[in-house]
Amino acid sequence: xxxxxxxxxxxxxxxxxxxxxxxxxxxxxxxxxxxxxxxxxxxxxxxxxxxxxxxxxxxxxxxxxxxxxxxxxxxxxxxxxxxxxxxxxxxxxxxxxxxxxxxxxxxxxxxxxxxxxxxxxxxxxxxxxxxxxxxxxxxxxxxxxxxxxxxxxxxxxxxxxxxxxxxxxxxxxxxxxxxxxxxxxxxxxxxxxxxxxxxxxxxxxxxxxxxxxxxxxxxxxxxxxxxxxxxxxxxxxxxxxxxxxxxxxxxxxxxxxxxxxxxxxxxxxxxxxxxxxxxxxxxxxxxxxxxxxxxxxxx
Amino acid sequence: xxxxxxxxxxxxxxxxxxxxxxxxxxxxxxxxxxxxxxxxxxxxxxxxxxxxxxxxxxxxxxxxxxxxxxxxxxxxxxxxxxxxxxxxxxxxxxxxxxxxxxxxxxxxxxxxxxxxxxxxxxxxxxxxxxxxxxxxxxxxxxxxxxxxxxxxxxxxxxxxxxxxxxxxxxxxxxxxxxxxxxxxxxxxxxxxxxxxxxxxxxxxxxxxxxxxxxxxxxxxxxxxxxxxxxxxxxxxxxxxxxxxxxxxxxxxxxxxxxxxxxxxxxxxxxxx
Numbered sequence: 001x002x003x004x005x006x007x008x009x010x011x012x013x014x015x016x017x018x019x020x021x022x023x024x025x026x027x028x029x030x031x032x033x034x035x036x037x038x039x040x041x042x043x044x045x046x047x048x049x050x051x052x053x054x055x056x057x058x059x060x061x062x063x064x065x066x067x068x069x070x071x072x073x074x075x076x077x078x079x080x081x082x083x084x085x086x087x088x089x090x091x092x093x094x095x096x097x098x099x100x101x102x103x104x105x106x107x108x109x110x111x112x113x114x115x116x117x118x119x120x121x122x123x124x125x126x127x128x129x130x131x132x133x134x135x136x137x138x139x140x141x142x143x144x145x146x147x148x149x150x151x152x153x154x155x156x157x158x159x160x161x162x163x164x165x166x167x168x169x170x171x172x173x174x175x176x177x178x179x180x181x182x183x184x185x186x187x188x189x190x191x192x193x194x195x196x197x198x199x200x201x202x203x204x205x206x207x208x209x210x211x212x213x214x215x216x217x218x219x220x221x222x223x224x225x226x227x228x229x230x231x232x233x234x235x236x237x238x239x240x241x242x243x244x245x246x247x248x249x250x251x252x253x254x255x256x257x258x259x260x261x262x263x264x265x266x267x268x269x270x271x272x273x274x275x276x277x278x279x280x281x282x283x284x285x286x287x288x289x290x291x292x293x294x295x296x297x298x299x
Numbered sequence: 300x301x302x303x304x305x306x307x308x309x310x311x312x313x314x315x316x317x318x319x320x321x322x323x324x325x326x327x328x329x330x331x332x333x334x335x336x337x338x339x340x341x342x343x344x345x346x347x348x349x350x351x352x353x354x355x356x357x358x359x360x361x362x363x364x365x366x367x368x369x370x371x372x373x374x375x376x377x378x379x380x381x382x383x384x385x386x387x388x389x390x391x392x393x394x395x396x397x398x399x400x401x402x403x404x405x406x407x408x409x410x411x412x413x414x415x416x417x418x419x420x421x422x423x424x425x426x427x428x429x430x431x432x433x434x435x436x437x438x439x440x441x442x443x444x445x446x447x448x449x450x451x452x453x454x455x456x457x458x459x460x461x462x463x464x465x466x467x468x469x470x471x472x473x474x475x476x477x478x479x480x481x482x483x484x485x486x487x488x489x490x491x492x493x494x495x496x497x498x499x500x501x502x503x504x505x506x507x508x509x510x511x512x513x514x515x516x517x518x519x520x521x522x523x524x525x526x527x528x529x530x531x532x533x534x535x536x537x538x539x540x541x542x543x544x545x546x547x548x549x550x551x552x553x554x555x556x557x558x559x560x561x562x563x564x565x566x567x568x569x570x571x
Binding site: 035039040041042218221222225226229248249251252253255256259260 | 343345346347349351409429432433444465466468469470472473486487488489569571
């Protein structure tokens with residue numbers, strides 16, 4: 001179960017609605033560690049002063065901002081603390097806007113807001129009111145000493161909170177090479193446009209996120225799982241000699257069919273108690289353990 | 300080693316020492332892959348194929364494909380490995396001296412959720428029936444984890460993985476065709492949901508399968524435990540198919556090594 005990463009309150013006019021914040025994302029990227037291939041030890045990273053070659057103890061580390069080649073302004077944690085935004089623990093709603101006014105390019109990271117104890121009613125009221133007005137709230141919140149601009153919107157029975165990029169964090173397309181400008185656009189003919197639209201129509205469907213999977217990740221995880229279960233494969237063993245299996249299948253089935261004819265088989269495997277054909281069956285002479293006792297208590 | 304139950308490394312060593320008379324015959328002479336948990340089952344683990352270079356000189360090794368594997372031939376070696384937090388023992392299906400000759404054909408029955416060990420039980424019984432029809436006796440053990448493994452002992456000259464691998468795949472595919480709702484024969488994850496994978500691919504010179512009497516690195520200490528077919532048939536629930544170290548030692552006292560035929564019984568592969 002995901003854990004709340006922050007708790008505070010939505011501040012809305014004179015109303016405070018205590019909420020807990022959960023990330024709405026669980027990244028599924030497969031992450032690897034770096035090992036020494038010789039003996040599979042996790043490697044360690046050390047902070048080393050390249051001049052002395054000595055490891056630098058944590059307490060000696062300071063922050064430096066590079067203002068020119070090898071010129072730094074040194075900043076202490078205390079100096080930074082003085083500048084941090086006030087930790088208000090509130091999500092201050094400043095405006096309500098229409099959802100489609102927000103260009104999706106500004107969305108950064110999605111979260112859920114869940115009502116804290118006792119806040120269910122006020123939470124529901126805000127949710128319903130926003131739903132009815134079809135509006136999105138724009139708010140400010142400080143999380144881990146970083147100030148965030150966020151968009152809060154109803155999604156079913158829960159409020160979501162999207163952090164938004166600040167305007168100057170988004171790269172404008174005019175900074176990119178090769179972006180066509182309206183002026184020197186070659187005119188598209190009506191016929192071309194109609195054809196393109198037809199194609200789009202024929203591919204149009206509902207967006208179903210479950211339809212798409214990260215197949216590369218699936219393959220990597222599958223391999224990891226197999227290896228972790230004690231197989232030591234290095235990926236699929238490439239093309240072994242041509243498969244004899246299909247031929248074998250036919251022969252196997254013939255053999256099994258023959259065996260079935262010879263001995264009217266026990267109805268079910270489950271009811272058989274002893275090897276019927278095996279030449280050197282020893283199972284009949286072995287002792288049968290009694291059914292297992294209830295699990296022994298563990299210290 | 301197992302914080303959830305307080306099972307200590309001392310107890311791991313104690314278990315392996317007591318199980319050694321039954322366990323060692325299944326390890327002797329086989330290249331062994333160690334699966335070590337230096338910080339217990341909740342910590343990180345690693346596979347170790349190359350026998351650690353700091354090994355005592357009485358630890359036997361065998362060189363196979365550029366790798367010096369440990370051979371766990373005697374009690375001191377077993378204790379030494381247990382002390383390295385080698386909770387799981389993964390031997391080859393071959394002896395080091397004849398690495399291309401498997402002494403057994405193994406089937407790893409691995410349930411895809413929501414299927415679980417009781418479905419594996421069903422598949423094990425079906426597999427047994429089919430193997431009997433082609434003249435092979437076989438023996439079941441719990442994997443100690445989620446599944447069941449069925450071993451058909453061979454111990455015969457001239458057998459290679461080129462024999463056992465296609466045959467085991469054909470058997471798996473045959474059973475899959477007969478029981479498509481219960482069984483899959485291919486690794487692909489999307490196929491495995493709610494079914495039991497008959498994993499035949501471990502019949503390979505380069506692979507290992509967890510040994511009988513090996514502990515498993517689960518939350519609680521459980522052991523890969525041999526069963527009689529009668530027990531497997533009679534099992535009514537997952538609890539009947541999960542065994543703690545103490546239970547396994549009790550069973551050994553009472554029944555001896557139920558898996559000894561896997562090392563002793565000589566069987567020929569059918570001519571198909």
